[in-house]
Amino acid sequence: AGTTDGEELVFVMGQTGQTPFLLGLSYPNARDVAESVDELAGLAVYTFQQVSVTTPDGAAERGYGHAVSGDYFDVLGVDMHLGRGFTMEEGRPDSPAPVVVLDYRYWESRMGADPAVVGTGLELNGVPFTIVGVAPEAYLGAEQMLGTNLYLPLGGLVALDAANSDWIQSRGASIFRAIGRLADGVRLEATKV
Numbered sequence: 751a752g753t754t755d756g757e758e759l760v761f762v763m764g765q766t767g768q769t770p771f772l773l774g775l776s777y778p779n780a781r782d783v784a785e786s787v788d789e790l791a792g793l794a795v796y797t798f799q800q801v802s803v804t805t806p807d808g809a810a811e812r813g814y815g816h817a818v819s820g821d822y823f824d825v826l827g828v829d830m831h832l833g834r835g836f837t838m839e840e841g842r843p844d845s846p847a848p849v850v851v852l853d854y855r856y857w858e859s860r861m862g863a864d865p866a867v868v869g870t871g872l873e874l875n876g877v878p879f880t881i882v883g884v885a886p887e888a889y890l891g892a893e894q895m896l897g898t899n900l901y902l903p904l905g906g907l908v909a910l911d912a913a914n915s916d917w918i919q920s921r922g923a924s925i926f927r928a929i930g931r932l933a934d935g936v937r938l939e940a941t942k943v
Contacts, residue, residue: 776922777795777843794825796817804873830883841904847903847909853889854884874906893927
């Protein structure tokens with residue numbers, strides 16, 4: 751996962767009953783895992799989000815991103831190229847947080863690599879968002895095969911539509927992927943939760 755030691759990170763997935771395959775997690779279930787599994791030093795969640803992006807110059811296009819927990823960049827050990835990542839408050843699924851972090855390549859190609867971009871705005875689905883950071887060039891996202899243009903906190907989904915808070919907090923919405931950072935001294939071979 752980019753700029754951090756991959757041996758310390760693990761994907762955390764769910765399984766129900768006799769289901770022979772692994773599933774995503776709901777946000778409440780992921781939080782339960784984060785609070786109850788001592789082998790994890792942290793657990794970040796994300797889900798895919800497609801939005802319409804309108805930049806200040808009026809250009810509009812489809813954007814692909816991740817909606818992430820407030821601790822996403824911290825858990826993955828990603829330091830921003832510019833600005834900052836998200837706060838835990840911005841990552842709350844019950845509070846609107848219209849902020850966004852841009853992928854480095856998107857910042858280069860669509861924002862002209864402008865170092866003054868932090869603090870400026872763009873619109874996602876017609877809703878004004880403030881750019882708070884630019885991810886580092888080496889970071890390609892949690893799933894590198896899927897091109898990511900931007901990251902928004904879970905509170906950003908609520909800013910897009912207040913109704914998003916309900917499904918984010920639903921135990922039946924197993925749409926999140928989770929990445930955990932193993933606690934110091936814990937080896938992957940010994941970990942099963």
